[in-house]
Amino acid sequence: MTSRPPDRPTTAESAATGAAVPPGERSAAAGPAGAAGAAGAAGATVPPSERSGASGAAGAAGATVPPSERSADAAAVPPSERSGAGATDGGATSPGAGGEGDRANIALLVRGALGVLGVGVGLWGLRLLLQAVTGGALLRLPLWLGGAVVVDDLLLMPFTLAVGWLVARWSIGPDRHRVVTTVRTTILYAGITTLVAIPLLIRQGKGVNPTVLPRNYLLDWLLLEATILLTGTVVAVVQRRRLTFRRSRASSGLIGGR
Amino acid sequence: MKLPDPPTEKSFPSPLHHPRTATMIGRWLGIAVVICFLTGLFSHFQQQTPSWLDIPTRPASLYRVTQGLHVLTGTVSVPLLLAKLWTVYPKLFAKLPWPPSRKALGTVLERLSILVLVAAMALELFIGFLNTLQWYPWPFPFKETHYALAWIIIGALLVHLAVKLPLITAHWRATPADRTPIATHPESLPPAITGLTRRGLFRTVVGAGTLVGIASIGQSVPAFGPIAVLAPRRPNVGPQGLPVNRTAKDAGVTAVDADWRFTVQGPQELSYSLEELRALPQSRSNLPIACVEGWSQGARWEGIRVRDLLELCGAPKGARLRVVSMEKGGFYATSELPPQFASDPLTLLALKLNGDDLDLDHGFPARIIAPNRPGVLQTKWVHRLEVLA
Incomplete structure (x- = not known):
């Protein structure tokens, strides 16, 4: 089983301890105005890791590297995100405890049953397919199946990633972050x-x-795209206005930057 | 000149490529796939009813809802599948384990199962959507392939769940990390300001699905018809305000002769001219035409109850009927009405639609309309009913 996502930068712990990173959901709304100013200085900060969200725990964790996402050998999965509530998740504490063993066995049984059932159902589908598609069509069907994967994995995904990368790069410019x-x-x-x-x-x-x-x-497509772009533009303009307004109030020191 | 190295799993720094996002988006996609599969299975059973199953005649609009949902969940699965693929995309570049071992074999098998899942699903959604346009640019038969691929998808999905179960349970619940903004670019401002959270990603994906859904649901829900810009049908566009799947011309029915007769073959033989049919007691039914391609529209039908015709010819209770069309060839030139549909008071040999004689494209001079049935079984241009048992 491979399921190792790219590692989070471990230096993130240091950034997480800083008070400037609120765990808040929407940066636009939650970030204290001061953060915008501080941000420039802190340009090099690294993303907070998994744990930073878990409030005080992150500080306590100090320099340890999170054990997160070292995934999944059949029975024992470390809970990758140790949120307060998450500790009881998924049958993944110290091995050897009696109840845990049972749970692990049950999990293994469920997985085995799912796997066997899945193979059976899949083979049934394959049988139906071989009955329905014959001759030259059967030879060309794999090309269509492969083509579907190629379009997804070698066309759509790289394109999406490239656009995402360009947007991220664009966002470095002044006043674009909001x-x-x-x-x-x-x-x-x-x-x-x-x-x-x-x-x-x-x-x-x-x-x-x-x-x-x-x-x-x-015409419909043009109208639809125009509507989407217009809506996006309006939202962006409002967001930028709000930022300007808040920043001017912050710099005037009126209400402590709020 | 040295070519750049091929990407590896590490080449994708965004922490949004994470098992938690995969689990969350996978859940939605899973729900959509299950609804799509079950409604598809129902549609399949409608057309090839196994002997152990009696399709109910009520709710009268059941098929309209299930088939509308089938096409809707399939269409909405397009953004969901793409989001899911994006989330796990780095795994495509994970190194295959070497040297060979038992574990390595497991990995290879798992990746093969994912290849099957992705290939079958991408092709299934593609041919399904194109079928709603009645566009078939591939060399294999649509209906059978679509059905077989559905089973393959469910099988591969079960295997996928079996493999990933520990990871899924570990990432099932929301965690505070979902709300933590993450950096999108190394030189960018701190993530608290520029970053996208996992929750933000979830919302965006849900938003994309909703947008696609709203822009296409109008083919089944006439109220949304005007904004159904991504739907191949408008439910009110067609002769007498109803779309057509197979025109009279396609069916080889050009004109109806003046000496046209409608016959019922049963214990007694009945034969009627069109005028005589019109003189029989007429009933009304408000029933939708619900097409396998997802579009549907309600309509007012007037005609003779099939039940009354059966009584007139002295057919026994619980008789099955074969409906024979003047259509030349094609799979649906005849259809069968199971006993529960034949005896249902809403089932008509319809002569009128929305107050006027049927348009030729809607089956003039007479067609069958029954509750809770796919449009392809609402046989048009009917000229004979045969009592089977």
Whole structure:
């Protein structure tokens, strides 16, 4: 079993101890205005790790490297995220305790049953497939299956990652940090709706009868993308305004930066 | 010149590639897949009913709901599947274990099962969506392949769950880390300011699914029809305000002769001209046409109850019926009405639609309309009923 995600930078602990990183959900709303100023200075800070969210625990953890995500040999899984409540998760404490052993056995049994059932169901599907598809079509079906994987893994994913990387790079510029989330979401929504619209656009006017594909899909698509971009722009403008307003109040020292 | 190294698992620094995000998005995708599979199975059984199963006639709109859900969950699965693939994408570049060992063999088998899962699912969603456009650019039969791939997907999914169960249980619950912003770029401002949280990612993915869903649900829910910009149908576009799947021209039905007769073959033979059919007691049913391709629309039908015709010809209770169309060839030139549908008071040999004679494309002079049945079984251009038992 491979399930090792990329390691989190371990130096993150130091950043996590700083008070400037609130565990808050939406940076735009939760970040104290001061953070914006402090941010410039702290340019080199590293992301807080897993644990930083777990409030005081992170500080206590000191220099230890989180054991997180060292995953999964059959029975014993370390709980990768030690949140207060998470400690009882998933049957993963010290081995050897009686109850734990039982649970591990049950888990193993469940997994075995799922696996056997899955193989059986899959083979049933394969049988149906071999009955339905014959001759030349059967030879070309693997090409279509492989093509689907190639399009996903070698086209769509690299493209998505590349765009994500560009957006992240773009976000370094002045005053862009507040709106980067909105920009990212807007691009993603425009992308996914376009992907779904592509077959409709290709087949426009080629429906087998006038009630199939009756719309003007080009116009519809343009309207849809315009709506998404417009909404994104409005949200971004509002976010930036709010930032400017808050910063001016902060610098005037009126209400302690709030 | 030296080529750049191929990427490795470590080349993807975003901590959003994490088992917790995979678990969360996997849950949603899993729910969508299960709904899609069960509704698809129901649709399959509607068309090839096994002997042990009696399809109920109520709720009358059941098939409309299940098939609408089938296409909706399939469409929404597109962004969910892409999000899931993005989350686990670095694993594609994980090194295969070497030298060979038992563990290495397990890893190879697991990755093969994932290859099967991803390939089958991506192709399934693709051909399913294109089928709603009635576009078939592939060399294999759609219906059978779609059905077989569904079983393969469920099998591979069960294997995948078996392999990942410890990881899934370990990351099932929300943790404070979900709310911790993470850096998106090494030179960027601190993550608290620029970063995306896992929760933020979850919301974005849910938002993408909702957006795609809202933009396509209108083919089954007429109220959303005007904004169904990603749907291949509008439920009110077509002759008499109803879409058409197979036109009279496609079916080889060009015109109906003046001496057209409708016959019932049973214990007694009945034969009617169109005028005589119109003179029989007429009933009304408000029933939807619900197509396998997901679109549906309610309509008012008027005609003779099939039940009354059975009585007139002296058929025994619980009789099955074969419905024969004037359609030339094709899978659906005949259909069967099981006893519960034949005796249902809502089941009509319809002559009128929304107040007017049927359009030729809707099956003039007479068609079957029954509750809770797929559109392909609502046979058009009917000219004979045969009592089977």
